[in-house]
Amino acid sequence: MKKxxxxxxxAVVVAVFTSCGGSEKRSLPTTxxxxxxxxxxxxxxxxxxxxxxxxxxxxxxVRPKVSGFITxxxxxxxxxxxxxxxxxxxxxxxxxxxxxxxxxxxLSAQSGVSRAQAGVVQASAALNSANAQAAxxxxxxxxxxxxxxxxxxxxxxxxxxKNTYETAQAAVSQARSGVTAAQAAVKQAEAAVKQAxxxxxxxxxxxxxxxxxxxxxxxxxxxxFKEGALVSPSSVQPITTxxxxxxxxxxxxxxxxxxxxxxxxxxxxxxxINAMPSVSLQLADGSIYNHQGAIVKTSGIIDPxxxxxxxxxxxxxxxxxxxxxxxxxxxxxKNNNHALLIPQDxxxxxxxxxxxxKVDANNKVHYTEIQVSPENDGVNYIVTSGLRIGxxxxxxxxxxxxxxxxxxxxxxxxxxxxxxxxxxxxxxxxSAGGFLKAxxxxxxxx
Numbered sequence: 001m002k003k004x005x006x007x008x009x010x011a012v013v014v015a016v017f018t019s020c021g022g023s024e025k026r027s028l029p030t031t032x033x034x035x036x037x038x039x040x041x042x043x044x045x046x047x048x049x050x051x052x053x054x055x056x057x058x059x060x061x062v063r064p065k066v067s068g069f070i071t072x073x074x075x076x077x078x079x080x081x082x083x084x085x086x087x088x089x090x091x092x093x094x095x096x097x098x099x100x101x102x103x104x105x106x107l108s109a110q111s112g113v114s115r116a117q118a119g120v121v122q123a124s125a126a127l128n129s130a131n132a133q134a135a136x137x138x139x140x141x142x143x144x145x146x147x148x149x150x151x152x153x154x155x156x157x158x159x160x161x162k163n164t165y166e167t168a169q170a171a172v173s174q175a176r177s178g179v180t181a182a183q184a185a186v187k188q189a190e191a192a193v194k195q196a197x198x199x200x201x202x203x204x205x206x207x208x209x210x211x212x213x214x215x216x217x218x219x220x221x222x223x224x225f226k227e228g229a230l231v232s233p234s235s236v237q238p239i240t241t242x243x244x245x246x247x248x249x250x251x252x253x254x255x256x257x258x259x260x261x262x263x264x265x266x267x268x269x270x271x272x273i274n275a276m277p278s279v280s281l282q283l284a285d286g287s288i289y290n291h292q293g294a295i296v297k298t299s300g301i302i303d304p305x306x307x308x309x310x311x312x313x314x315x316x317x318x319x320x321x322x323x324x325x326x327x328x329x330x331x332x333x334k335n336n337n338h339a340l341l342i343p344q345d346x347x348x349x350x351x352x353x354x355x356x357x358k359v360d361a362n363n364k365v366h367y368t369e370i371q372v373s374p375e376n377d378g379v380n381y382i383v384t385s386g387l388r389i390g391x392x393x394x395x396x397x398x399x400x401x402x403x404x405x406x407x408x409x410x411x412x413x414x415x416x417x418x419x420x421x422x423x424x425x426x427x428x429x430x431s432a433g434g435f436l437k438a439x440x441x442x443x444x445x446x
Contacts, residue, residue: 033408034394034401035415036359039387042341046334046375046382049282050252050311056324057314058216058244064090065209067232070225070239077223081214081242088239090231092210099207102200109196113189120182127175130168137161137168218244219320243324248315250281250293252330253308259298273298279313280331289328291316340383346395347372347381354381357401359392359409367403 068090075087144161147153221241225231231239262272278292293315302309313330315322347370348355354372357365370386387393394401396415401407410418 031400032406033410033415033418035396035412036392036407036409037342037346037395037412039340039342039383039389039391039393041338041389043339046373047377048332048334048375049329050254050332052250052252052281052313052328052330054322054324054326054328055249055251056218056243056245057247057249058218058242059324060215060218060242060244061238062087062212062215062240062242063233063235063238064088064212064231065233066090066095066206068092068210068230070227070229070231073223073227075220075223075240077220079220081218081220083214083217085214086211087214087220088212090210090212092207095203095207095210098203099200102196102203105196106193106200109189109193113186113193116182116185116189119185120179123175123178123182127172127179130171130175134165134168134172137165141165212239214242216242216244217246218242245317245320245322245324248317248322248324250313250315250328250330252311252313253303253306254298254311256302256307256309259302259309277333280333281313281315282329282331284327288331289315289322291318293330340387340389341380342383342387342393343395344376344379344381346393346398348398356387357394357398357403358387359394359407362406363409364404364406365394365401 070088071091072089073087074089075081075085081087141161141164144153144158148155148158219242221243223240224237225239273295276295278294281289281291281293283289293313295311295313297312299310342356346356348357354370356368356370358368359365368386371384372381373384376382392409394407395412
């Protein structure tokens with residue numbers, strides 16, 4: 001009696017679910033029902049990525065200007081330094097001795113100037129004495145001529161006065177030459193002082209080269225040479241590198257076609273650079289750098305081997321997150337306000353060609369080839385040819401279509417609603433089967 005009651009209840013449940021299933025089935029899309037969309041213009045943002053390398057705005061190789069052994073290191077790798085800060089000290093005993101010798105040379109030259117100046121004083125005194133004697137001789141000679149004219153003195157006295165006067169004049173000339181020579185000696189001694197001072201300055205400069213200083217503000221790179229290592233200006237490897245990473249220069253390459261398009265659109269590359277939008281930087285871990293950059297310059301020469309031109313963008317680096325020598329990708333975004341966007345699900349790709357199913361006025365589909373932009377967001381394609389605004393295409397379920405099929409077009413909302421009803425029907429049928437099995441199994445146990 002109990003078994004018959006269970007069987008009766010199961011039959012009632014099956015009947016109920018079968019009835020519900022029949023009503024839902026009429027709401028499911030039939031085999032010729034497909035979602036259709038109308039092509040329209042849309043605002044699309046294209047993003048182009050370029051592999052890039054990172055460099056500090058100033059990467060300076062540090063090399064010694066003198067040869068010698070490193071006696072002291074003042075910095076460590078990765079340390080922040082300022083311009084003019086001492087990094088290394090090279091053995092400077094020889095250069096200190098040269099400075100002392102040059103200082104002695106300056107003192108000696110200065111003593112020579114003092115001696116030459118004393119010679120000028122002495123020569124000037126001799127000139128004054130000669131002038132006085134010449135004045136006396138001139139007066140005597142003048143009186144002698146008067147006396148001779150009055151026949152007071154004879155020829156001998158007259159000749160003697162004349163010879164004394166001429167001798168005094170010669171002494172004046174000789175004294176003047178002595179003054180000139182003494183003054184020349186002063187100038188020569190002063191020149192010797194300047195030469196000695198130049199030698200001292202050179203010796204001090206050579207000594208200063210023993211203290212290798214940072215040429216820029218930045219961060220210390222690797223330190224291949226330690227204390228005791230012999231370094232030289234001719235060494236191939238620098239003793240370190242100082243990188244100024246407050247601003248980073250990001251190097252990437254654009255194709256010749258891209259450069260031509262930019263140049264034509266903006267009437268010159270300079271205008272194109274000024275019109276460029278801000279660019280983004282994708283780091284090596286896939287994250288986007290939190291500061292925008294700007295394109296500042298190009299190389300101006302196309303590499304014949306690659307057909308590309310080198311472009312440089314600058315990014316601020318206040319947190320010093322970017323490191324010189326790193327890598328990433330530059331992202332350039334471009335807005336297209338009249339793009340023809342279609343879902344990627346609405347396309348069929350065969351080898352290197354792209355196709356869609358275009359729907360005509362009689363709801364027949366036509367297998368149509370299109371061209372799309374290589375730049376996409378992973379969800380939609382931008383159609384460059386093959387479709388026009390106002391045309392309709394099937395956007396889902398393309399695997400069951402064939403060229404020339406007649407379909408019943410649905411909107412996306414209608415199609416999604418039909419899918420929900422189909423999913424609900426499947427759940428109801430599964431629930432009914434499970435319930436019936438449970439009921440049947442239970443009756444068997446009894």
